[in-house]
Amino acid sequence: MITIETFVRFLDLGGTFVFALSGAVAAVNRRLDVFGILVLAFVTGNVGGITRDLLIGAVPPAALTDSLYLLVSVVAGLVTFSWYAGVDRLRTPVLLFDAAGLSFFAIAGAQKAVEFGLSPVSAALLGMLTGIGGGMLRDVLIAEIPQVLRSDLYAVAALAGASTVVIGNMAGLPYGVSAVAGGVLCFGLRFMAIRHRWHLPTAHLSANARAEADPSNDEKPH
Amino acid sequence: MITIETFVRFLDLGGTFVFALSGAVAAVNRRLDVFGILVLAFVTGNVGGITRDLLIGAVPPAALTDSLYLLVSVVAGLVTFSWYAGVDRLRTPVLLFDAAGLSFFAIAGAQKAVEFGLSPVSAALLGMLTGIGGGMLRDVLIAEIPQVLRSDLYAVAALAGASTVVIGNMAGLPYGVSAVAGGVLCFGLRFMAIRHRWHLPTAHLSANARAEADPSNDEKPH
Amino acid sequence: MITIETFVRFLDLGGTFVFALSGAVAAVNRRLDVFGILVLAFVTGNVGGITRDLLIGAVPPAALTDSLYLLVSVVAGLVTFSWYAGVDRLRTPVLLFDAAGLSFFAIAGAQKAVEFGLSPVSAALLGMLTGIGGGMLRDVLIAEIPQVLRSDLYAVAALAGASTVVIGNMAGLPYGVSAVAGGVLCFGLRFMAIRHRWHLPTAHLSANARAEADPSNDEKPH
Numbered sequence: 001m002i003t004i005e006t007f008v009r010f011l012d013l014g015g016t017f018v019f020a021l022s023g024a025v026a027a028v029n030r031r032l033d034v035f036g037i038l039v040l041a042f043v044t045g046n047v048g049g050i051t052r053d054l055l056i057g058a059v060p061p062a063a064l065t066d067s068l069y070l071l072v073s074v075v076a077g078l079v080t081f082s083w084y085a086g087v088d089r090l091r092t093p094v095l096l097f098d099a100a101g102l103s104f105f106a107i108a109g110a111q112k113a114v115e116f117g118l119s120p121v122s123a124a125l126l127g128m129l130t131g132i133g134g135g136m137l138r139d140v141l142i143a144e145i146p147q148v149l150r151s152d153l154y155a156v157a158a159l160a161g162a163s164t165v166v167i168g169n170m171a172g173l174p175y176g177v178s179a180v181a182g183g184v185l186c187f188g189l190r191f192m193a194i195r196h197r198w199h200l201p202t203a204h205l206s207a208n209a210r211a212e213a214d215p216s217n218d219e220k221p222h
Numbered sequence: 223m224i225t226i227e228t229f230v231r232f233l234d235l236g237g238t239f240v241f242a243l244s245g246a247v248a249a250v251n252r253r254l255d256v257f258g259i260l261v262l263a264f265v266t267g268n269v270g271g272i273t274r275d276l277l278i279g280a281v282p283p284a285a286l287t288d289s290l291y292l293l294v295s296v297v298a299g300l301v302t303f304s305w306y307a308g309v310d311r312l313r314t315p316v317l318l319f320d321a322a323g324l325s326f327f328a329i330a331g332a333q334k335a336v337e338f339g340l341s342p343v344s345a346a347l348l349g350m351l352t353g354i355g356g357g358m359l360r361d362v363l364i365a366e367i368p369q370v371l372r373s374d375l376y377a378v379a380a381l382a383g384a385s386t387v388v389i390g391n392m393a394g395l396p397y398g399v400s401a402v403a404g405g406v407l408c409f410g411l412r413f414m415a416i417r418h419r420w421h422l423p424t425a426h427l428s429a430n431a432r433a434e435a436d437p438s439n440d441e442k443p444h
Numbered sequence: 445m446i447t448i449e450t451f452v453r454f455l456d457l458g459g460t461f462v463f464a465l466s467g468a469v470a471a472v473n474r475r476l477d478v479f480g481i482l483v484l485a486f487v488t489g490n491v492g493g494i495t496r497d498l499l500i501g502a503v504p505p506a507a508l509t510d511s512l513y514l515l516v517s518v519v520a521g522l523v524t525f526s527w528y529a530g531v532d533r534l535r536t537p538v539l540l541f542d543a544a545g546l547s548f549f550a551i552a553g554a555q556k557a558v559e560f561g562l563s564p565v566s567a568a569l570l571g572m573l574t575g576i577g578g579g580m581l582r583d584v585l586i587a588e589i590p591q592v593l594r595s596d597l598y599a600v601a602a603l604a605g606a607s608t609v610v611i612g613n614m615a616g617l618p619y620g621v622s623a624v625a626g627g628v629l630c631f632g633l634r635f636m637a638i639r640h641r642w643h644l645p646t647a648h649l650s651a652n653a654r655a656e657a658d659p660s661n662d663e664k665p666h
Contacts (some may be wrong), residue, residue, distance in 0.1 A: 145363065156257055168527055362584055
C-alpha cells in the first residue's frame with residue numbers, strides 16, 4: 001500500500017538523481033576533481049529542497065536527515081565520474097529526465113509547503129523554487145549566470161506544475177490527481193519548449209537603447 | 223491612525239519596489255527573458271529581508287507570506303520589461319530612489335531585529351544586511367562581484383542608518399524619531415557619496431606588492 | 445577549569461580569525477575598499493558556521509549573537525588592510541593557519557550538529573560544511589569557482605576530521621579525545637596535500653570527449 005508520503009519521497013529521490021547527474025556533468029566540464037563532482041552533484045540535487053525547508057521552518061531539512069538523498073547524489077556523481085562519455089552521450093535522455101526531475105520537485109515542493117500551512121501563492125512559489133534552486137546554485141558555483149534565468153520556459157514550467165497542485169488542493173481534489181495533472185503540465189511544457197525551441201520574450205530595446213544596454217550600464221544604480 | 227507596523231510595512235514595500243527596479247534593469251542588460259527579469263526583480267527586492275528573517279528565526283519570511291511583496295516586485299519587473307528605455311533614462315532618479323530604498327530597508331530591518339530580541343550589534347548588522355543582501359545576490363546571479371563591496375559608502379550608509387535606530391532604541395526614544403533620524407542619515411550619506419563621488423580607501427600596496435597582487439595571488443591560501 | 449564549551453568556542457574563534465584573514469587577502473587582491481574587505485573577512489570567517497546553525501535550527505546563529513566573532517573578523521580585516529604586504533608575505537604560515545582553522549571548524553561543527561541530535565552522516569556533512577562554507581561564499585562573491593571544489597584534499601580533510609568526531613561520539617569516547625584525533629587527521633591530511641601537492645583525480649576523458657567537454661557543453665541540460 002503506497003501512501004502519499006512514500007510517493008512524495010519517491011518523486012523527490014528521482015528528481016534528486018537526475019538533477020545530481022546534471023550537476024556532476026557541469027563539474028566534469030569544469031575539470032573539478034572527484035570531490036568537487038560529488039559536491040556539485042549534491043548541491044544541484046538537494047539545494048532546492050533544502051532552501052524550501054529553511055524557508056518553511058522544516059529544519060533540519062529532509063535532505064540532511066534522510067541519508068538516501070546523499071546516497072542518491074553520490075551515486076549520480078560517481079556514475080558521471082566513471083562514465084562521463086556515456087552520461088554525456090545521453091544528453092537528450094538526460095534533458096527528458098531533467099524535465100521529469102523538475103516536475104517531481106515542483107509538485108512535491110508545492111505539496112510540502114501547503115502541508116506546512118503556507119498561503120497558495122507562497123506554496124506555488126516555493127514549489128518553483130524547489131525545482132529551480134539546485135540548478136541556480138550549481139551555475140553560481142561555476143561562476144555563470146543561471147541557465148534557468150534565460151531559457152526555455154524552465155521556471156515557468158515549474159511554476160505551472162506547482163500552481164496546479166496548489167489549485168487542486170484548494171479545490172479539494174485528492175493529492176494524487178492534482179500531482180499527476182501538475183506533473184504532466186510541467187513535463188509537457190518543458191518538453192514542448194525543448195522540442196520547438198520555445199522562448200519567452202526579452203525586453204524590446206530600441207537601436208539606441210541596445211547600444212547603451214551593455215552590462216556596465218547597471219553598474220551605477222545599485 | 224497609522225501604527226508602527228503599518229509604517230514599517232510601507233517602508234518595506236517602497237524599498238522592495240525600487241530595489242526590484244534595479245534588479246530588473248540588470249536583468250534586461252544581460253538579455254534575460256521576461257521570467258528571468260521577474261526573478262531578478264523579486265530577488266533584489268526581497269532577499270535582504272528574507273535572509274534577515276531566516277537569521278532571526280522569523281519563518282516563513284514576510285516576503286513569502288505577504289503577497290504584496292511579490293506583487294510589488296512583479297509590477298517593477300513588468301514596468302521595466304515594458305518601458306526599459308524609460309526606466310533606464312531615469313538613472314539619476316533611480317539612484318535617488320535606490321538610496322531611499324536602502325534607508326527604508328536598513329531602518330526597518332534593524333527595528334525587526336530589535337523586536338526579535340537580538341543584541342544591539344547584531345541588530346545593526348542585520349539592518350545593514352537587509353539593505354544590501356538583495357543587491358548582493360542580484361550581482362552574484364549575474365556572475366559579478368557585488369557592487370556594494372566596492373563603492374560609494376553603500377553598505378556604510380546602511381550600517382549608519384541601522385545603528386541609529388538601534389541606539390535610539392537603547393536610549394528609549396520613540397521608534398518614529400530614531401527611524402526618521404536613521405533614514406535621513408543613511409539617505410544623506412548615500413546622496414553625498416553619489417554627488418561628490420566619495421569613496422572609502424582601498425589597501426595601500428607598495429609598487430612591489432601591486433605587481434604581485436593580481437587576482438591569482440589568493441588562489442593558493444584558502 | 446576549561447569546559448568543553450569554552451574549548452569549542454576558542455577553536456571557533458581561532459578558525460574565524462584565520463579564515464577572515466584569507467577573505468581579507470582576497471578582497472585586497474580584487475581592490476575592494478576597506479568596507480568590502482571587512483565584509484569579505486566576516487563572510488569567510490563566519491558563513492560556514494552560520495549556514496550550519498541555520499540548517500540545524502540554532503537561530504539566531506552564534507556568529508550574530510556573540511560579538512566576539514564580529515570583533516575577531518574585523519580585526520583580521522583591519523590587520524590585512526593595514527599590513528597587506530606583511531600578511532601576504534606570510535603565505536606559507538597562513539596556509540598552515542588555514543589548515544588549523546579548517547580543522548577547528550570541522551570538529552567544532554560536527555560536535556555542535558551531534559549535540560543538536562542530527563544523525564551521524566548529517567553531523568559529519570555539517571562539520572565539513574562548517575569548514576568549507578565560508579571559503580565557498582568568499583569565492584562566489586569574487587565571481588570565481590570555489591577553490592575548495594578543485595584542490596588539494598581540502599573538503600576531504602574537513603570531512604575526515606568531522607567524521608572522526610562523529611565516530612568517536614558513537615563509540616562513547618570523551619569529546620576531547622575525538623576532537624584531538626579529528627583535528628590531527630584533518631590538519632595532517634591538509635598539510636601533506638600542500639607539501640606533496642596531493643590531488644584527487646578528475647574524470648578521465650577520451651581525446652574525443654575532451655574536445656567536446658568545453659564548458660558550453662552543459663548549457664543545454666539543466
